[in-house]
Amino acid sequence: MRLRKRKWMDSLLEESAYLLKEDDVEEFLKRTQNLVLEIGSGKGKFLLEMARKNPECEFLGVEIQRSALAISIKTIGEEKRNNLHFICSDIQKLFFKFSDESLNAIYLNFSDPWPKKRQQKRRLTYPSFLKEYYRLLKRGGKLYFKTDNEDLFSDSLHYLKDSSFILESMTMDYNGEDSMDALTDYEIKFRSQEKKITRFVARKGE
Ligand SMILES: C[S@@+](CC[C@H](N)C(=O)[O-])C[C@H]1O[C@@H](n2cnc3c(N)ncnc32)[C@H](O)[C@@H]1O
The missing domain is CATH 3.40.50.150 (Vaccinia Virus protein VP39)
Structure with a gap:
């Protein structure tokens, strides 16, 4: 379902440390161990809960809709989760950036x-x-x-x-x-x- 774009979303996304910038994606994927990927993370509830329960893993949500990602980041609020990250993209455009055998789970x-x-x-x-x-x-x-x-x-x-x-x-x-x-x-x-x-x-x- 397409989510409506709201005014606050762009600035929230721009300032958020949770959202990986396109230029940083390859470097992030190269250095990150114990990576778990959710494709189509929507409003982010699942990934936030998984990151809380499994601090030994790194969680990456790939979501094509910026509005959904903005809601995810709003939901995280002031919570500090070093093991939670998002990318705004169609997963098909990202596959080539991942190395073989680099993920624990999808x-x-x-x-x-x-x-x-x-x-x-x-x-x-x-x-x-x-x-x-x-x-x-x-x-x-x-x-x-x-x-x-x-x-x-x-x-x-x-x-x-x-x-x-x-x-x-x-x-x-x-x-x-x-x-x-x-x-x-x-x-x-x-x-x-x-x-x-x-x-x-x-x-x-x-
Ligand atoms: C039906 S929603 C489910 C959202 C969430 N996983 C949940 O269970 O609440 C599917 C989500 O997948 C995203 N999506 C669909 N195709 C995608 C793709 N190729 N790459 C990234 N995200 C995608 C959509 O934008 C949407 O937010």
């Missing part, structure tokens, strides 16, 4: 479903994306995917089957019990509507 939370046939290659679980994730993850690194959308979930399982990933677990009615997880903004809304949430965890072999 999270895709309630990704856009792109239901029309001609749009499906934009899905973040589409085979071309899975191929990049496989390259970026360390051996044993994990891809976490959760969604409320049945078609997206079942198609994504098919994409996964044709990839090099190993399916580690799959849940048709996920209740959020994994310690390596946190609630997202969309998830809170869907849970309040008693929608079923599905999830898989896939692994890159050792």
